[in-house]
Amino acid sequence: MRLTKYLLVAATIFLYKSACAQQVLNVSVSNTLGFDRTEVVSIDVIKLSGFLKRKQLQHIRIKNKQTGKPEPVQWVDNDSDGKPDELLFLANVNANGKADFVLFADKNLALPKSQLIAYSRFVPERTDDYAWENDRVAFRTYGPDAQRRTEQHLENGTLSSGVDLWLKRTTTPVINKWYNGYLTDPGFYHTDHGEGYDPYHVGASRGTGGTGVWVNDSLLVSKNFVTHKTVAEGPLRTIFELTYAPYGPYLVVENKRISLDVGSNFSKFVIAYRSKKPLPNYTVGITLHRNEGQTGIDEKAGIFSHHEQIDGVYIGQGIVIDPKVIQKAFANKTKTPDQSNLLVLTKPSGKVTYYAGFAWQKSGHVQNRSDWENMLKKQAEIVAHPLIVTTK
Structure with a gap:
């Protein structure tokens, strides 16, 4: 009986932690070249499947950890099937450096507009x-x-x-x-x-x-x-x-x-x-x-x-x-x-x-x-x- 209770408690804690972990997704962008780069970065939606559960796409935001500011994002439906295939955002990465971001959902935070337009x-x-x-x-x-x-x-x-x-x-x-x-x-x-x-x-x-x-x-x-x-x-x-x-x-x-x-x-x-x-x-x-x-x-x-x-x-x-x-x-x-x-x-x-x-x-x-x-x-x-x- 005690073992059963222990397993139930452990399972509950594990599920709770898993649910909490999915509230944010940490994203790192690394540059292996010897010059600074500012480029559009793509994340395959398959890599976001766990994070996106029970979240609405229009509420997804990404924040630069260094500046603390949210960045513009763009969802792309490459095969025109009505479902997004990748998430895009703009990253500034120093030569041989790394830039860190965090993905989260916030329906009250306005999505910033891109200052540069394609x-x-x-x-x-x-x-x-x-x-x-x-x-x-x-x-x-x-x-x-x-x-x-x-x-x-x-x-x-x-x-x-x-x-x-x-x-x-x-x-x-x-x-x-x-x-x-x-x-x-x-x-x-x-x-x-x-x-x-x-x-x-x-x-x-x-x-x-x-x-x-x-x-x-x-x-x-x-x-x-x-x-x-x-x-x-x-x-x-x-x-x-x-x-x-x-x-x-x-x-x-x-x-x-x-x-x-x-x-x-x-x-x-x-x-x-x-x-x-x-x-x-x-x-x-x-x-x-x-x-x-x-x-x-x-x-x-x-x-x-x-x-x-x-x-x-x-x-x-x-x-x-x-x-x-x-x-x-x-x-x-x-x-x-x-x-x-x-x-x-x-x-x-x-x-x-x-x-x-x-x-x-x-x-x-x-x-x-x-x-x-x-x-x-x-x-x-x-x-x-x-x-x-x-x-x-």
């Missing part, structure tokens, strides 16, 4: 662009109506699967403001009103991060995207998907999942592709415009760069990719407009991940080629050595 949306007011941005950079690409307008020789057409760059020098969002200005002045965002502008020419080139297949000294490319889906609007990470119609004799079909985090100059591209016939390669590129800039090719490090002046101001573009997937890379220069590109040929496997981005001198993030190459090297290290997240 954002994307479909833009029907200018035919059918898809645009995305954060506090440092902005991009866009083009849809089926823009293609139709070009093919029917109508106004405002764009036939391109390349990636356009919007040069911004403000940390605040510009997409909605610039497109709103376009409604009354089609040249609005081509003029710098103090926040930046769009002087970057894409045309039929790859822009920064466009794709294709290199065959017989020629680049086969898709036309404009045919469908789009916003997976996560933001504010810490924006995610969307674009699909493309089959192209070329190989009938290549692409699905591009593109994401952009606050604080980063690089969009992440995760591309799933298939073809009717085996592909010789799958290629990623950067436009060389009029061949007046300089290229940097480092296959061993998986770093590829282009350096040029636009309106007399420096801009660097680049691609970071796993060296293991690379076949070769070269600058393909031609006198044909929009056909000069720095090309990175990858081994065809049906899927490829890479990072493509840029930095503009007027943004203050870089001043010259050396600065941009250092940023590319850091990005390669960040990709190879992600922040380590532990929970207990």
